[in-house]
Amino acid sequence: MNVTDAFGVVLKKYRKLANLSQEQLALQCNLDRTYIGMLERGQRQPTITTLFTIADTLSIEPNKLVKEIEALL
Amino acid sequence: MNVTDAFGVVLKKYRKLANLSQEQLALQCNLDRTYIGMLERGQRQPTITTLFTIADTLSIEPNKLVKEIEALL
Numbered sequence: 085m086n087v088t089d090a091f092g093v094v095l096k097k098y099r100k101l102a103n104l105s106q107e108q109l110a111l112q113c114n115l116d117r118t119y120i121g122m123l124e125r126g127q128r129q130p131t132i133t134t135l136f137t138i139a140d141t142l143s144i145e146p147n148k149l150v151k152e153i154e155a156l157l
Numbered sequence: 158m159n160v161t162d163a164f165g166v167v168l169k170k171y172r173k174l175a176n177l178s179q180e181q182l183a184l185q186c187n188l189d190r191t192y193i194g195m196l197e198r199g200q201r202q203p204t205i206t207t208l209f210t211i212a213d214t215l216s217i218e219p220n221k222l223v224k225e226i227e228a229l230l
Contacts (some may be wrong), residue, residue, distance in 0.1 A: 136160045
């Protein structure tokens, strides 16, 4: 699995754990809902700032998200 | 400090620890030397794939780079 796909898998997992819809997460991150969907499907990859913004919204440390991505590669 | 600037600081630190010039790192990462310079000055921010590529080249786990960035925010 590549990094972009792995990020999508991890994002979807933690969004669901936080009980947020794509739309709710997008709103809280000030991002577009379609962009969240594309991230989860591995059709876009985030910048490091977006990674930190999403992690903050999901109340998880960015390094923990990244560690989970590493485990999927 | 914002995420982009913090990444630049951490990148420069680990590039120097690895005894690599910007040019050498760029070559090994298949990136442009000017792009490495811009990353280090916080003038560009990496995608998550670039983060993983650079971490791999510097032989450091991506989550450890991210943890150091967190400590600078």
